[in-house]
Amino acid sequence: MKKKLFVLSCFCLFASFLYSFKITKVEPEFWWSNMTNTELQVMLYGEDIAHAKVSISSPDILIKEVVSLENPNYLIIYLDLAQANAGKFEITLSKGKEKKHVPYELKQRKTDAKAVNGFNSSDVLYLIMPDRFANGNPNNDIVKGMRETKIDRNDQYARHGGDIQGISERLNYLKDLGITAIWLNPICENDMPSSSYHGYAVTDFYRVDRRFGSNEEFKQLVEKAHSKNIKVVMDMIFNHCGSYHHFFQDMPSKDWFNFSQNYTQTSYKTTTQYDPYTSDFDKKIATKGWFVESMPDLNHQNRHVARYLIQNSIWWIEYTGINGIRQDTHPYADFDVMATWCKEVTDEYPDF
Template sequence: MKKIALLLVLVSNCLLAQIQRVEPPFWYAGMHNPELQILFYGKNIAQNDVSVSHNIPILEVKRTENPNYLFVTIDTQKATAQELLFTFSKDKKVAFTQKYALKQRRPNSAQRKSYDASDMIYLIMSDRFANGNPKNDSNPTVIEKANRSNPGGRHGGDIAGMIQNLDYLKELGVTTLWPTPLCEDNDKAYSYHTYGQSDVYKIDPRFGTNEEYVQLSAQLHQRDMKLIMDYVTNHWGIQHWMMNDLPTKDWINQFETYTGTTHKRTTVHDINASKIDYETCFNGWFVPSMPDLNQTNPLVLNYLTQNAIWWIEYANVDGFRVDTYSYCDKDGIAKWTKAITNEYPNFNIVGEIWMQDQAQMAFWQKNSKIGAIQNFNSNLPSVMDFVLLTALQSVFNENEATWDKGMMKIYDNLANDFLYPNPNSLLIFAENHDTDRFNETYKNDFKKYQMAMTLVATLRGIPQLYYGSEIGMAGNKSKGGDAAIRQDFPGGWKGDTNNAFLKSGRTPEQAQYFDFTAKLFQWRKTNEAVHFGKTTHYIPENNVYVYFRYTAQKTVMVVVNNSDKNQTVKTKRFQENIQNFNTGTDVLTGKSVDLKTDMNIDSKSVLLLELN
């Protein structure tokens, strides 16, 4: 009877302190940083002592005010790939155990090549691209169900749909895929955008599984393409599993009453800013459904760092785009970025720095001299060029060049490149999932699309295309809200009458857009001058902007006539770049252009010349 009673006590203790979560769920041997902090979560788990097998040193056992958490830091420096056993004891008696795997890394994992200016990134709204598996449109484990008739609802796009259409992207000239976040978002409504995540170690079941995400990565790599993960460091969703039982009160930034961010991110470098304005901007919540994470808390910062590294290793991810990067605590996010690039020296991370001033954006790029004024280095390799975006959204309706209108806007933007430590690492784009649709702004004027895409393809930086632009997709955000700029890709759903994924299914207008875009970006793959070459540009005259991209081996000349009149361009002015070249071959038409005589260019058109 005593043995039975003892057994019942042991079972009871085990049930009381059963582990509900272990994060990261496993790890890898041979990491640059050998310290691994494992979160164990379970009822009153902190009452236990912890030990681990295989003589693995435990560096720290961290308890917080919440007894349901233990943060156990181990030293993996001498550990090989193996299964560890954690033992949890109370009063020197074993309460329960937990297996934990250290896995083998892929060969040369640390030296993985990331995306750079030789790539073209294709951004998709994951729920709106293609529904490859209708069976996962809804799932009993998450709240919101699929409803394609609801513009702001979940429509069923998924990882399977992406995989099924990778050859379409390859044909388009895409080298790198950026899907919007795929981790679970269990919000009651508007969960389709997935920026309010509820579990950052789990792919949302309506998108697929963790294994399918790994498959997406593998399928991309088989096609010599790359995968960018859209990572969110600033906030989680209100439905995140921790929100009902926070590890610490200061895990998230909290005020006495709900306080939203002011969005006035200039306070980060404003030497005249008040403390209250600074704190409200960076500690305020983005929206009520997105709790603001406190990156000044070492436990939070380490959790986010390890989660990011785990995904890189697990899914073989090639790079990150970080949402709302400049809303984070600046020192915390700099440490996060540095920790990742320490593990992966070639890894590229582009931050969403939505500012309208080059100096303010340059502050956030790695090794910025502007940041150095305040002893700050973000360690962030790339930022998004929102100043150029703003110019591209208006410039093609400005037929006459003035001091600050027309193509002068593009010229002036590049004239400020001296502010950036690395202009070639800027992400450049004409639209994304948060902005007005380019083809809506310009009423599907194909000539204006040609001018914009030629600029995006040939200016310094890393070009990014938003899904559907290449078939003329539009959408009025002012009338239809975000749903209007995040419409379903035609042909991505069974029963769609128009299938733009197939050449035979495209309308004549869609084919015109696609054929031009594919030709442009397939050519771009082959030309190193527009990848990493130097730039020389000339002050626009008559709303005609001329610039050269060149290396020692190749020279490209770009002529953009944004005027509503045909123009004659006097080539003698550009002799320092034309030099001994006699002709140029127009990439878009194949025609030869004589560089020794003045050239004529039609209104609202481009010449993209490889010089011979």
């Protein structure tokens, strides 16, 4: 009898371990106190977490809303940070007796964080495609586990090995040219099987592509550029992501993307957005059709998608101190959401 009880106990222990919470991603990984917009969206991605109960260890932070989507692997939490101080706390997910504690941090905001000096018409802007500019660290040319592993400078569609270190080492050269700002083509992770060099099929909005370097290296590049009175403009993409992003591989909901069940390509007719006589059909195809098949079109009319993207821009500005954003495929994005994005960014950074 005792042996049976022991075996049963071992089985129960194994089962509880087998079905324990697994959180794969927390986005954003951290935030700041004393932001102008006191609402924070935290998106959790993991195995079967959608119906967990949520609690917060900090008494200064209120849970405004918990959203379970169609896909049980996503959970969105909206927090009220109006009374929150900088510090660490835990987000706890509970299902029955099972609990998962997710550590989180609100960082102390720099006193001059709002005083970002944006670029303007007086600046001389120099465009850099990071993969094509300079290879400062050959050790990151090929990263184990990433889909594209070819480096070939004779192939126009292959990666050539340029990176953040290569740019950093040549800031004096750029300064001598007389430029006052550099605009980098997208540097976020682009883990696509081919033609990932250009960066416009993002597979992680919060992570610098490891073949370019790290988030910290990019932050250091911005600081070094500023020390030489060079501004940095970041290229961002709201319209779409790469088809290997987990948003598309494991879709949060059917309305996360436009034409999610039936690939439809955009007409590329950007004049339809401003023509008062255009048909609703033409406008829909132009703005909601996919740019190409490997770049699924994000549905900005889904409020969670819009909040995720707007918040992502603010995160990069606050984290790195960049001086501007070039918004890719701007005419194809939702006009009202773009207007909201502009307002929220300038509310947070008046001189951006």
